[in-house]
Amino acid sequence: MEKLVIYGGQFNPIHIGHMLVASESYHFIQPDEFIFLPSYQSPLKEHNDAYLIESERVNMLELAIEDLQFGVVDKREIDRKGTSYTFDTIKEFQSEYPNYQIYFVIGSDQYENLNKWKNIEELKNMLTFVVVNREVDTQDVHEGMLALHIPRIDISSTDIRNRSKNRQSIKMLVTPRIETYIKRGRLYEN
Numbered sequence: 001m002e003k004l005v006i007y008g009g010q011f012n013p014i015h016i017g018h019m020l021v022a023s024e025s026y027h028f029i030q031p032d033e034f035i036f037l038p039s040y041q042s043p044l045k046e047h048n049d050a051y052l053i054e055s056e057r058v059n060m061l062e063l064a065i066e067d068l069q070f071g072v073v074d075k076r077e078i079d080r081k082g083t084s085y086t087f088d089t090i091k092e093f094q095s096e097y098p099n100y101q102i103y104f105v106i107g108s109d110q111y112e113n114l115n116k117w118k119n120i121e122e123l124k125n126m127l128t129f130v131v132v133n134r135e136v137d138t139q140d141v142h143e144g145m146l147a148l149h150i151p152r153i154d155i156s157s158t159d160i161r162n163r164s165k166n167r168q169s170i171k172m173l174v175t176p177r178i179e180t181y182i183k184r185g186r187l188y189e190n
C-alpha cells in the first residue's frame with residue numbers, strides 16, 4: 001500500500017522545530033507523498049486576525065520545502081476557511097487517495113489534546129497518528145499510533161512572533177531565507 005504523510009499546523013511561521021519534525025517523519029515513514037497542510041484556523045487555538053496572513057504563511061512553507069527538498073503545500077483548509085477540523089479534511093483525502101495509508105504528524109501538545117478533537121474515535125480509524133516528542137524527551141502513545149523521537153528543539157511560532165515584535169534576532173530559529181522574508185515584509189512587527 002502506498003503511504004501519504006500529512007503534517008498539519010498553523011505554521012505562523014514555519015520554524016526549525018517544524019522542519020526537523022517534517023524531515024524526521026519523512027525519513028522514518030518514507031512516504032510516497034508528503035503534504036504540508038496549513039490550517040485556516042486551528043480548532044483549539046485563539047484566532048488572532050493580525051497574525052493569520054494566509055499567503056505569507058504559504059510562501060514561507062514553500063521556501064522551507066525548497067530547502068527540505070520534499071513535500072508539497074495543500075491549501076484546501078485555507079480555501080475552505082472557518083475552523084479547520086482534521087476529520088473534515090481527511091474525509092476528502094480518503095476519497096482522493098483511496099489506496100493510501102494516511103499518516104498524520106502531531107507533537108506532544110496536540111497528542112495531549114486529542115480527546116478534544118472532532119470525531120476523534122472515527123478519525124483514529126481513518127489514519128495513523130505519528131506523535132513526535134515536543135518539550136519532553138520521550139513520548140508514549142496509545143495503541144495503533146507511532147511514536148517518533150527526535151532531538152528536542154523547544155521553540156514555537158509564538159516565540160518567533162514575539163521576537164520579531166520586540167526586534168530581537170530570529171537567526172537559526174527559522175531558515176536564512178525565511179528570516180529575510182520576515183524581516184523584509186516586517187511580518188509580526190506590530
Ligand SMILES: Nc1ncnc2c1ncn2[C@@H]1O[C@H](COP(=O)(O)OP(=O)(O)OP(=O)(O)O)[C@@H](O)[C@H]1O
Binds near residue numbers: 011017132134153157
Ligand atoms: N518545536 C517543536 N517540536 C515538535 N513538534 C512541534 C514543534 N513545534 C510545533 N510542533 C508540532 O507541529 C504542529 C503544528 O504546530 P503549530 O504550527 O501550531 O506551531 P506552534 O509553534 O505550536 O505555534 P504557536 O506558537 O503559534 O501556537 C503541532 O502538531 C505541534 O505539536
Ligand SMILES: O=C(O)c1ccc[n+]([C@@H]2O[C@H](COP(=O)([O-])O)[C@@H](O)[C@H]2O)c1
Binds near residue numbers: 037043044116
Ligand atoms: O480536528 C480537530 O478537532 C483538531 C483539533 C486541534 C488540532 N487539529 C489539527 O492539528 C494540527 C496542529 O494543530 P495546531 O493547533 O498545533 O496548529 C492542525 O492541522 C489542526 O487543524 C485538529
